[in-house]
Amino acid sequence: MSCLLRGLFQLISSRIGQAILLAVFLLVPPAIRHVEPTDYEPGIGYSSEAQSTRNTSAIARLFGELRTSMSDILFIKTERYMHSGVAYTKSLSDEGESESSTVIRTPEEDWRGFIGDLEREVKPWMDPKNHAEHSSSTEVLPWFRLMTLVNPHRIRGYRIGAFILMTSGVPDAVTQARDYISEGIRNNPENHELQFMMVRMIQHQLMTLERQEGSRSSPSYKALLEKALEYAHRGADLGGKARPPEGWQGKGRPAEMEDSFIGCLHYEIFFLRRLERNDEALRLAEQYLREFGSDPVLENEVRELRAGTPFAPE
Amino acid sequence: MNSHAQSSGISPVLLSARVVWLEITRREQYFALLILMGLYLFFAVGARLAGNTQAEAVALLLNMGLWLASALAAVLTLISSVRALPMEMEMQTLYPLLAKPVARGEILLGKWLASMLAGWLCFGVFGILTVLTWTAQFPLPGQSMQMFAQSIPLQLAALGLLASSGLLLSLLLPPSVSILIGGFLYFGGGLVSNLLMTLMRDSRLSLWIDALLQYLPQFSKLCLLQRFTDGAPPLSWGEWSLLLIYSIGVTFAFLGLANRLFDRRSL
Numbered sequence: 001m002s003c004l005l006r007g008l009f010q011l012i013s014s015r016i017g018q019a020i021l022l023a024v025f026l027l028v029p030p031a032i033r034h035v036e037p038t039d040y041e042p043g044i045g046y047s048s049e050a051q052s053t054r055n056t057s058a059i060a061r062l063f064g065e066l067r068t069s070m071s072d073i074l075f076i077k078t079e080r081y082m083h084s085g086v087a088y089t090k091s092l093s094d095e096g097e098s099e100s101s102t103v104i105r106t107p108e109e110d111w112r113g114f115i116g117d118l119e120r121e122v123k124p125w126m127d128p129k130n131h132a133e134h135s136s137s138t139e140v141l142p143w144f145r146l147m148t149l150v151n152p153h154r155i156r157g158y159r160i161g162a163f164i165l166m167t168s169g170v171p172d173a174v175t176q177a178r179d180y181i182s183e184g185i186r187n188n189p190e191n192h193e194l195q196f197m198m199v200r201m202i203q204h205q206l207m208t209l210e211r212q213e214g215s216r217s218s219p220s221y222k223a224l225l226e227k228a229l230e231y232a233h234r235g236a237d238l239g240g241k242a243r244p245p246e247g248w249q250g251k252g253r254p255a256e257m258e259d260s261f262i263g264c265l266h267y268e269i270f271f272l273r274r275l276e277r278n279d280e281a282l283r284l285a286e287q288y289l290r291e292f293g294s295d296p297v298l299e300n301e302v303r304e305l306r307a308g309t310p311f312a313p314e
Numbered sequence: 315m316n317s318h319a320q321s322s323g324i325s326p327v328l329l330s331a332r333v334v335w336l337e338i339t340r341r342e343q344y345f346a347l348l349i350l351m352g353l354y355l356f357f358a359v360g361a362r363l364a365g366n367t368q369a370e371a372v373a374l375l376l377n378m379g380l381w382l383a384s385a386l387a388a389v390l391t392l393i394s395s396v397r398a399l400p401m402e403m404e405m406q407t408l409y410p411l412l413a414k415p416v417a418r419g420e421i422l423l424g425k426w427l428a429s430m431l432a433g434w435l436c437f438g439v440f441g442i443l444t445v446l447t448w449t450a451q452f453p454l455p456g457q458s459m460q461m462f463a464q465s466i467p468l469q470l471a472a473l474g475l476l477a478s479s480g481l482l483l484s485l486l487l488p489p490s491v492s493i494l495i496g497g498f499l500y501f502g503g504g505l506v507s508n509l510l511m512t513l514m515r516d517s518r519l520s521l522w523i524d525a526l527l528q529y530l531p532q533f534s535k536l537c538l539l540q541r542f543t544d545g546a547p548p549l550s551w552g553e554w555s556l557l558l559i560y561s562i563g564v565t566f567a568f569l570g571l572a573n574r575l576f577d578r579r580s581l
Contacts, residue, residue, distance in 0.1 A: 001325070018573075022567065024564075033528055037553065038538070038541065044369070187512075
């Protein structure tokens, strides 16, 4: 023990030791620059079942919004904004579950009397028997911006934020949404969901362009189509590498990942057909069916391509 | 001190460490930490007795318990390390010490060792209590014991780095400011560097800011207990070793710098 302490003392106090420490200090931090141990896909806790259990667990409720991280808290805030500031206890529960209650109790359930009445008056509250009042989604956008600034690997933040931005009706909405997703792709180059989101944005732009020009043959339309194909191909490639053999199973986040991946496969074939690269589309559709199992849309595409049916615009 | 140390066979470093230990027990800071941890354990044991043992709820409570154990250990480490030297200077107990043939580096090393060990003990006791509370479910399906084994040494190394950062800060700034900065770096450093880097990404200064941020202690890369409770896969051994080397290297670099500042300081 005393030898070790003497050694440590020599290291921090001798000139040679200090020179070594200086070299270590200058060289080691840049070496861990690309080690991101906090960037991972959680195995527990992000599915909607998990979030529902947390929300309905009595003990977990005691801890309120101190659930996982700052980014999660911001995500919960967006929900609250969507409901005009009213906090619902089962706001994250499974889809299709109709019963929900507000965090502030209803007068019938509230034993606090005057205090309860006061709280319902001064805080945002509405009777849960009435349908939740959804406010303008643009109010939520700053929360999404902050969420992805705090955690640039928050995929859902980029995806949902971009969708709300795209449909918000603000001037230049699609361009802004594309910029936002581009930032997400720069921060998460290995994620297929953001590639799919970009495909959806470009698809939206393609439809607008088609309406404006009245045809699908203009050079700008074709250039945009090529770009969309590039993203769909990259999404299919990245998703194919990350996907477990049986696919992402479960509701919520796994379902979103699976849907995005399948979406990339479909769009890649559609875009190839629109570009009249039918041989390539057929080869790829058959390859995907072999690699990832049966899929009614891809099977239909293969049938049509083999029969030489022209691509029907959707 | 050295003669006493020699006669008693105890290193001056350990004697210096003992002063910090005595101060921690005298101030009874650990009572506050015990109360906070006790509150968590009260709810957690209550949840177990009430049969609230669904996997997802247990994962959340396990996460909270381990986070609380590491956060309380960090608070104890930071406060002990930041107060260690200024307190001795203020109470003028350092002067008789320095009159003896004891190197300042030995005193510094003792303070660092005691602050770090206090944090380790706190983390160990509270961590074990948390795990024991959920022992029937530990680890949950999907949680990797390899990740758990990887996160413990990194957490201990983070406390060592925090102790050396605290000592260094205390030689540059007043104790309260040092505690604020140390606490901010430990609990919010990762968050703020993310924020800064995203905001400055397109600026001409981004490269410089990025380089500068690398030299701040990266506690968020060392505190990985949430990665375990979230059921994420373990790190590769290469990454893990790199993080461990980083934490040890920067800890001693900070201690070396603190020693240089302490040596040159006129008392």
